[in-house]
Amino acid sequence: MSKSLWMGIGLAMALSGCATVQVQHDRAAAIKTVALVGFTGVTDLKDKNAPKNSVGNIMNAVHDSEDVFGGELDKRRIAQAETLYQSLAQHVTAATTWQFADRGALKSDAAYQALLKDNPNTDSMTVMALQRLPDVLRAEVAERMSPEEREELRKTLGVDAIAVAKVRYVIGDKSGFTIGGMGHTTIFPKAIVEFTVLDGGEKPVWRDRWCEGSPTKVGLENIMGAKQNDNETEVLTAAADSAFGQLVDRYKGH
Numbered sequence: 001m002s003k004s005l006w007m008g009i010g011l012a013m014a015l016s017g018c019a020t021v022q023v024q025h026d027r028a029a030a031i032k033t034v035a036l037v038g039f040t041g042v043t044d045l046k047d048k049n050a051p052k053n054s055v056g057n058i059m060n061a062v063h064d065s066e067d068v069f070g071g072e073l074d075k076r077r078i079a080q081a082e083t084l085y086q087s088l089a090q091h092v093t094a095a096t097t098w099q100f101a102d103r104g105a106l107k108s109d110a111a112y113q114a115l116l117k118d119n120p121n122t123d124s125m126t127v128m129a130l131q132r133l134p135d136v137l138r139a140e141v142a143e144r145m146s147p148e149e150r151e152e153l154r155k156t157l158g159v160d161a162i163a164v165a166k167v168r169y170v171i172g173d174k175s176g177f178t179i180g181g182m183g184h185t186t187i188f189p190k191a192i193v194e195f196t197v198l199d200g201g202e203k204p205v206w207r208d209r210w211c212e213g214s215p216t217k218v219g220l221e222n223i224m225g226a227k228q229n230d231n232e233t234e235v236l237t238a239a240a241d242s243a244f245g246q247l248v249d250r251y252k253g254h
Contacts, residue, residue, distance in 0.1 A: 035101040038142025038164035041131025095248035172215025186219035191243035213243030
């Protein structure tokens with residue numbers, strides 16, 4: 001999806017205000033346990049105006065190649081997803097008192113495991129750049145389940161509700177300058193979260209279609225065209241944590 005289209009969607013969401021948040025508080029009050037059955041995190045942080053020069057391009061190409069084919073990107077994205085899962089659960093539990101079910105319970109559902117087998121989160125180039133959990137369906141796969149399939153899954157897991165979460169990282173702010181490919185810039189990511197909670201009813205118990213966090217205070221640097229991503233996990237985690245905080249604030253304030 002193009003950046004301009006994302007900007008258009010974001011503007012529409014901002015103009016609609018609380019219309020992007022739907023909460024059925026009476027049904028939410030009856031929930032004690034919830035299972036996260038779908039999760040995906042996507043980075044969209046390419047800065048078209050970042051300084052570029054031949055040395056920086058070569059360094060980036062070498063680093064990216066080593067990151068992908070050496071397996072480090074894969075490990076990092078999965079580790080990031082684990083951290084995000086814990087952060088999301090903590091924020092939601094603090095706001096609602098809901099308890100998140102042990103993910104091991106997902107192994108008890110044959111239909112869910114069949115979907116996971118057909119849409120694996122490991123050993124595939126198509127998912128390598130995504131934050132994902134090896135034992136949890138990606139959000140877009142979980143969303144393709146029919147209402148009947150999701151309700152059967154909820155019953156099999158023995159929980160009051162199931163949830164699906166998507167996180168997308170975009171550039172929230174920038175600093176620095178470049179002249180002729182020379183310079184030092186920093187991008188400060190922010191996270192946009194979509195979160196859905198289903199209890200078997202016709203409408204979601206809680207759905208937030210577009211919840212934006214604040215830009216991070218610490219950013220990702222680009223020096224003379226070369227990306228400096230050593231602190232990527234710290235930065236992305238901070239961006240997501242801000243969005244999760246905003247997510248539960250919108251829930252309580254709706």
